[in-house]
Amino acid sequence: MANTNKMIFAMVVGILYVVFGILKMLEGFGIETGLAESLLIPGDFFGGFCFVVIGAVFLYAVKELSAGVHMGVSYVYVGILMSLVFMAVYLLVMGADLLMFYAVKSEDYEGWRIIDSMRPGIYLGLLSLIGYFYWKDRFTTEMTKV
Amino acid sequence: MEKKKITIALAGNPNVGKTTLFNAITGARQHVGNWPGVTVEKKTGKRTYKDTEIEVVDLPGTYSLTAYSIDEVVARDYVVEEKPDVVVQIVDATNLERNLYLTTQLMELGSRVVIALNMWDLAESRGDEIDTRKMEDFLEIPVVKTVANRAEGIDALLEEVVREADKGEHHEHEVSYGDDIEKKIIELEKIVGKDSALSGKYPVRWLSVKLLDGDENILEKIEGSSVATQVNSVLSTIKKEDYEAAMAEKRYETINTVLPQVCVKCIKGVTFSDMIDRAVTNKYLGIPIFLAMMWAAFEVTFTVATPLMEFVDMFFGWLAGVVAGSITNPVLGSLLGDGIVAGVGAVMIFLPNILLLFLMISLLEDSGYMARAAFVMDKLMYKIGLNGRSFIPLLMGFGCNVPAIMATRTIEDEKDRLVTILVNPFISCGARLPVYLMLAGAFFGRQAGSVIFGIYILGIIVAILSAKLIRGTVLKGKPSPFIMELPPYRLPTLKASAIHMWEKGSIYLKKAGTIILAGVVFVWLLSAIPAPGVDAAFASEEILGTEDSLIGVLGHIIEPLVAPLGFDWKVAVALVFGFIAKEIVIGSMGVLYGTGEDEDALAEILTAGAMNPLTALGLMVFTLLYVPCIACVGVVKKETGSWKWTLFMVAYGTTLAWIAAFLIYRIGTAIGWGL
Numbered sequence: 098m099a100n101t102n103k104m105i106f107a108m109v110v111g112i113l114y115v116v117f118g119i120l121k122m123l124e125g126f127g128i129e130t131g132l133a134e135s136l137l138i139p140g141d142f143f144g145g146f147c148f149v150v151i152g153a154v155f156l157y158a159v160k161e162l163s164a165g166v167h168m169g170v171s172y173v174y175v176g177i178l179m180s181l182v183f184m185a186v187y188l189l190v191m192g193a194d195l196l197m198f199y200a201v202k203s204e205d206y207e208g209w210r211i212i213d214s215m216r217p218g219i220y221l222g223l224l225s226l227i228g229y230f231y232w233k234d235r236f237t238t239e240m241t242k243v
Numbered sequence: 244m245e246k247k248k249i250t251i252a253l254a255g256n257p258n259v260g261k262t263t264l265f266n267a268i269t270g271a272r273q274h275v276g277n278w279p280g281v282t283v284e285k286k287t288g289k290r291t292y293k294d295t296e297i298e299v300v301d302l303p304g305t306y307s308l309t310a311y312s313i314d315e316v317v318a319r320d321y322v323v324e325e326k327p328d329v330v331v332q333i334v335d336a337t338n339l340e341r342n343l344y345l346t347t348q349l350m351e352l353g354s355r356v357v358i359a360l361n362m363w364d365l366a367e368s369r370g371d372e373i374d375t376r377k378m379e380d381f382l383e384i385p386v387v388k389t390v391a392n393r394a395e396g397i398d399a400l401l402e403e404v405v406r407e408a409d410k411g412e413h414h415e416h417e418v419s420y421g422d423d424i425e426k427k428i429i430e431l432e433k434i435v436g437k438d439s440a441l442s443g444k445y446p447v448r449w450l451s452v453k454l455l456d457g458d459e460n461i462l463e464k465i466e467g468s469s470v471a472t473q474v475n476s477v478l479s480t481i482k483k484e485d486y487e488a489a490m491a492e493k494r495y496e497t498i499n500t501v502l503p504q505v506c507v508k509c510i511k512g513v514t515f516s517d518m519i520d521r522a523v524t525n526k527y528l529g530i531p532i533f534l535a536m537m538w539a540a541f542e543v544t545f546t547v548a549t550p551l552m553e554f555v556d557m558f559f560g561w562l563a564g565v566v567a568g569s570i571t572n573p574v575l576g577s578l579l580g581d582g583i584v585a586g587v588g589a590v591m592i593f594l595p596n597i598l599l600l601f602l603m604i605s606l607l608e609d610s611g612y613m614a615r616a617a618f619v620m621d622k623l624m625y626k627i628g629l630n631g632r633s634f635i636p637l638l639m640g641f642g643c644n645v646p647a648i649m650a651t652r653t654i655e656d657e658k659d660r661l662v663t664i665l666v667n668p669f670i671s672c673g674a675r676l677p678v679y680l681m682l683a684g685a686f687f688g689r690q691a692g693s694v695i696f697g698i699y700i701l702g703i704i705v706a707i708l709s710a711k712l713i714r715g716t717v718l719k720g721k722p723s724p725f726i727m728e729l730p731p732y733r734l735p736t737l738k739a740s741a742i743h744m745w746e747k748g749s750i751y752l753k754k755a756g757t758i759i760l761a762g763v764v765f766v767w768l769l770s771a772i773p774a775p776g777v778d779a780a781f782a783s784e785e786i787l788g789t790e791d792s793l794i795g796v797l798g799h800i801i802e803p804l805v806a807p808l809g810f811d812w813k814v815a816v817a818l819v820f821g822f823i824a825k826e827i828v829i830g831s832m833g834v835l836y837g838t839g840e841d842e843d844a845l846a847e848i849l850t851a852g853a854m855n856p857l858t859a860l861g862l863m864v865f866t867l868l869y870v871p872c873i874a875c876v877g878v879v880k881k882e883t884g885s886w887k888w889t890l891f892m893v894a895y896g897t898t899l900a901w902i903a904a905f906l907i908y909r910i911g912t913a914i915g916w917g918l
């Protein structure tokens with residue numbers, strides 16, 4: 098089946114986003130998951146909610162594709178677009194941190210390292226970036242036949 | 244038991260199986276005659292379904308309801324003038340695109356429509372897979388599958404017809420004709436609405452659309468009315484042929500956006516736009532996706548702005564230094580340093596936030612996503628008693644409530660419009676942001692972003708509940724139809740969005756240079772005049788912004804009002820001056836606490852004991868809900884044309900603000916939270 102690749106991709110990425118989203122939400126509530134440090138997960142309730150939404154979009158793709166609905170690929174693409182938007186957001190935040198450190202030289206940023214601004218949104222986004230380039234022609238040209 | 248009587252009309256393109264369905268419904272109980280004045284055959288029949296007696300009228304088959312042929316005029320006049328309880332449109336399931344054109348026109352007529360999706364057997368055997376649920380969602384019309392020649396689905400159809408006729412109110416979706424044409428439509432609606440003979444008989448929007456469409460039949464009706472000259476003067480400004488073509492195109496554009504969502508196989512090719520729509524208009528995911536996109540926009544607005552704000556801060560710090568170093572006259576120095584630079588600086592520091600927020604809104608608008616967001620929100624808006632069209636003005640409120648309230652002019656229904664105006668100030672505008680940023684930054688550290696997001700959500704919830712409350716009490720009635728605008732997606736260009744950002748953002752700059760400047764100078768003046776009985780020089784160091792100045796006297800007078808909320812007199816004064824512009828709350832706190840434009844110093848004083856997390860949260864909520872700024876109150880007065888409603892809004896908001904802040908402070912203190 099032509100969509101098997103997309104289905105596996107959506108399944109893996111979807112689960113990752115949902116899990117990371119839940120971890121973020123838990124940390125946001127102040128519940129220690131013990132994973133925050135090693136996975137660079139910040140406590141952030143609403144940010145976590147957004148991750149769960151992205152994950153849900155991917156998992157919806159799995160639901161439709163596995164039911165044989167070809168249009169289910171829509172959800173893969175929208176999931177990829179959303180995770181790229183969030184990757185861009187976190188990269189911008191990182192850029193802001195860089196400015197704070199180098200240009201503003203803020204006291205709060207003493208001893209700041211680039212890794213302190215590394216977020217799951219960025220490294221999970223890499224997966225979507227791969228997906229984006231892999232299916233790039235779909236994003237740039239109109240689909241003529243499903 | 245007395246039987247209920249309803250009349251239904253069957254409409255549809257030629258050859259969709261209308262006659263067959265008519266026979267299947269009425270059986271032998273038929274009557275054939277002529278439509279009055281014309282030689283077109285008129286068939287009527289009767290059918291009793293459960294306890295309802297249904298009179299069925301067969302309309303001539305038509306492709307549209309434009310007055311091109313006698314058939315179309317007959318069909319249309321019947322629907323418009325006789326107002327059957329329900330119009331059943333028979334749609335050929337194997338030819339959706341062509342059939343839906345008539346649907347868009349029936350929707351415009353405001354009739355209650357039920358679609359009989361006929362020839363379902365043929366569509367099914369072709370493997371078309373039509374999603375009737377989606378069809379219902381997009382059109383806001385019940386859809387029943389039928390196979391007329393085997394009399395299948397007739398009972399289900401009648402069931403739906405009876406239910407629709409019984410429904411207290413119904414919600415409609417209509418085609419949007421795009422900004423330029425919509426402007427003309429509204430202009431005409433205002434004129435036509437003045438003639439009560441016309442507006443009592445016909446839907447006003449429909450009349451206006453038809454006039455722009457160049458419909459001879461409607462033009463004749465207008466000729467004899469009291470508004471003929473005014474209508475003609477509007478119509479003389481446009482080229483009719485262009486409008487007619489453009490409007491037909493818009494109807495097809497809407498159909499072509501809806502169709503791929505309803506039936507993938509009915510169309511030749513799926514575009515990427517269609518695929519995005521499938522996900523973002525999903526029943527379950529649509530609203531969460533919208534929330535996530537909004538959060539992303541806010542995250543950029545708040546965090547990315549931080550270094551830029553530092554730069555603005557450095558600039559004003561430098562300016563304050565220059566002022567202090569070069570001006571020797573103490574009064575002038577104080578006016579410039581403690582008044583203008585401090586006050587305006589405290590406000591200007593948020594320029595990066597404001598610009599980024601506007602940039603994000605522009606990006607979302609320019610990409611075409613915002614129109615989908617309005618569509619997704621329509622159902623929810625309808626439930627809370629608002630029109631889908633109210634959504635855009637509410638969203639604009641996040642920037643500034645003043646243009647947002649002016650944008651409600653696109654809502655033609657007066658009650659819809661009034662509710663949208665009255666709840667708009669609860670949508671937290673950019674001017675209130677500095678207050679949150681300052682307080683949340685000082686008291687909530689890394690959680691600041693989420694706290695601020697929560698404040699915004701609170702504003703939305705209060706707006707929703709208030710709308711429901713107002714709709715259920717003082718402004719009873721149903722919201723008017725939702726105009727569906729579904730433009731194709733575009734990759735927004737940074738340039739275009741930046742231009743839009745600047746258009747909106749420069750208003751903020753102008754405000755900083757005028758009304759805010761005047762406001763802070765006034766605050767400074769009051770804080771520089773010694774209180775009666777205090778022996779000190781004007782603008783001398785020891786009285787500036789203290790209880791020994793005039794402002795201190797004023798503050799102590801009003802302090803009892805806000806003391807139950809845990810606010811001191813300085814906060815009270817800041818809130819009073821916040822009426823000039825909400826940014827001044829922070830600007831005047833800078834002046835009053837003697838920290839000037841230095842945000843960090845102010846934060847330090849506040850956290851050192853002047854406030855606590857509870858009062859900070861209370862102040863944020865109070866700032867969110869209490870009387871909006873003077874410009875906003877002015878525009879509400881102007882747009883509602885009523886002091887009564889304006890005062891209602893002011894009193895309602897301020898009361899809510901007081902109660903909310905009181906509860907936060909009292910309950911929080913009682914459970915010992917955040918102390």
Ligand SMILES: Nc1nc2c(ncn2[C@@H]2O[C@H](COP(=O)(O)OP(=O)(O)O)[C@@H](O)[C@H]2O)c(=O)[nH]1
Pocket residue numbers: 255256257258259260261262263264304361362363364365389390391392393
């Ligand atoms: N397969 C199929 N044929 C239908 C259906 N409904 C009507 N027809 C046939 O379509 C043809 C046109 O129907 P008619 O009622 O005369 O269409 P009208 O012009 O809309 O009144 C007739 O031959 C009907 O038997 C249906 O649901 N399925």
